Amino acid sequence: MYSFQLPEFMIERAADRCIRCRVCERQCANQVYSYDAELDRMFIEEKNCVGCQRCVVLCPTLALNVRPRTSDYRPNASWTRDKMQNLKKQAETGGVILTGSGNDKPCRIYWDHLVLNASQVTNPSIDPLREPMELKTYLGRKPDAVKITRCADGFDVETESFPNVAIPTPLVFSAMSYGAISYQAYLSLAAAAKELGTLFNTGEGGLPEHMRREFGGNAIVQCASGRFGVDADYLNNSQIVEIKIGQGAKPGIGGHLPGEKVLANISETRMIPIGTDALSPAPQHDIYSIEDLSMLIYALKEATNYAKPVSVKIAAVHNVAAIASGIVRAGADIVAIDGFRGGTGAAPQATRDNVGIPLELALAAVDKRLREEGIRNKCSIMAAGGIRCSADAIKAIALGADGVYVGTAALIAMGCTLCQKCYTGKCNWGITTQDPFLIKRLNPELTTQRLVNLMRAWSHEIQEMLGGMGINAIESLRGNRDHLRGIGLEDWELNVLGVKGAGE
């Protein structure tokens, strides 16, 4: 069938700059470029272009320019270009429109409507370069009260403590499974987490056996509906065990790693035969209620001898505060909330763009509810989904998060340009692909360094902002909404966020 779709990008090649080195041709897995030796000319198949900018960056003479195509349908506020393109695609294939990465719709980003406080006169600001500034974060359940008795050589803590994981910065890499991303990308996250002393999350694809001893001490291991790669050894080689109930990019639906991506290594890690679809059912079939969730939480605690905190990750949805309360009562030590701008390797576009609520509102609602019920100390809260910079992270902490999951930002640090074609398995940057030719483009050592740099820079920025507020420990900011003010927000929004308007 002849396609009626408009090409999405246009490619301009400066003829006087092009030296016919054919780098663009070799770099493009979408086969946009081809070379005719007889004519000594490069040809371009624009309709294949996904706009990932790989060729532009690697062209030695900067001869290429790739930009969204200007020719468009007649402007129409209702029938926008992407609506019409999707309609045509569906008419041609009869399929569900897939997409990758996070929601790109212009929904209000509350981070951009929140501003932070700084000290002026009434209390001094602190210079983190020369004074102690504590970002250390403890993830896990805290006791209701600590009972201390005096003994001969000081004090004795009588209260039994719960397993907690200490990380030097509240920033943690979010769940990206080996399978959704390449081994190189996965290894880079693990190695960066290890170097930083923080954590990475295995996602639901398991942790390769040869990585368990080395990186288990920095791993959050997921137990999701497919139970891929989950055995007692995997659960015990971790810092935190996470039950994945939902994902911000696709609340309420399962996952599906297509059989062609299940190659030897992935089959080994997921513990399934080569070439079979890895289907993650939408629900976990042993969890149909809060009571059942409690059952799995304690099953995981049993399997790990009560030595590790158990986290429950949910997508931010309408009654998220009540759900989170149930999760804490079910025995979870950590609640991870994934907002609707969270990324994904593949999700139906209809779900990604229309299901779920913004992280900022969900996070504030959960923190408020747990405080009201007097059970906030029983869990840590992880915020995930669309944290773009250190300021977003610090605002999340002021809204009540204990730690912040960084996913898309880490991918961008690796080279990702958010072309949203993760599901095709043809990632030119070697991130969301299993093609042996493409994955080689990612050098784990250099990529690890990029990730470490990013996290160090963010941590430093957080310290600077904390110092500006006159705070010398991140603990003092946690849930401290007095340091936030809203601008350009309606009353109900300020109310949900629990934040005053600017000037108040």
Added chain:
Amino acid sequence: MQIKFGYRDNFLCEIRPTGVLCSECMSIDADKAVIEARDLKHKEVNDLCREAVLSGVSKITINNVFGQRYIGTRLYNPTGQHKVTITINNFPGNDLGIFLDGHRIIVNGNAQDGVGNTMNEGEIIVHGRAGDVAAMAMRGGKIFVRDNVGYRAAIHMKEYRDKLPVLVIGGTAQDFMGEYLAGGVVIMLGLGLKENEPHRANYIGTGMHGGVIYLRGHVEPHQLGKEVGVRELDDHDWQVLQTHVYEYCQHFSKDPAEILSSKFIKLLPVSKRPYGNIYAY
């Protein structure tokens, strides 16, 4: 702070120290331990099991079990050595042997939901019936259930290399048996069904994309999921079937010749990728 709702920890409140329980509720004689589980909480039973295994016991008998969960789960041993046999009288609770790693559990009574959930290796023998999601996401080992099982048995069971999970159900099952089945062997013998009485399960093998189901007894075509194909058994199938049916009969003192003389059908997935074509790329 206003506290609107109370908080009760059903699992961990008032757990007694293991040392106290050891002397009160457990007796160890050479490599055998006997645990008296009456009035013990989930964690207390498992604390004792672990304590017994750590002191070198290889046979544990737990008496008066009434609904305590996760028996066998906390016996993971990183060295992979020292497998134990646990005999449970009578009624273990949910998630019996979840994540089980090579131990053997014998239940003299009925089991509840989640028997052998995400089990990796080992053996569970139930002298009675089992509840819902038996053998869910099981990856290795064997489960024998003498009588019927509940809903969604063998859901998302999968095999991997030398690991081949086997579930043998003596009776029949409720709906969605073998849903998402990705590997392994499920055998359902239909003992206890009347002649020509169909199996109870509808949607058998819905979404199945691996593994095999051997069925004895009658099923109507509408009871099968649409991802399932019906085949005759070949020689290899009979061999597999015989091995497991003999074992089943050994456990429960039944006559294998009588069971194997009936007609069996074999259910296979029609595609390794049942949902490969629903997306627009």
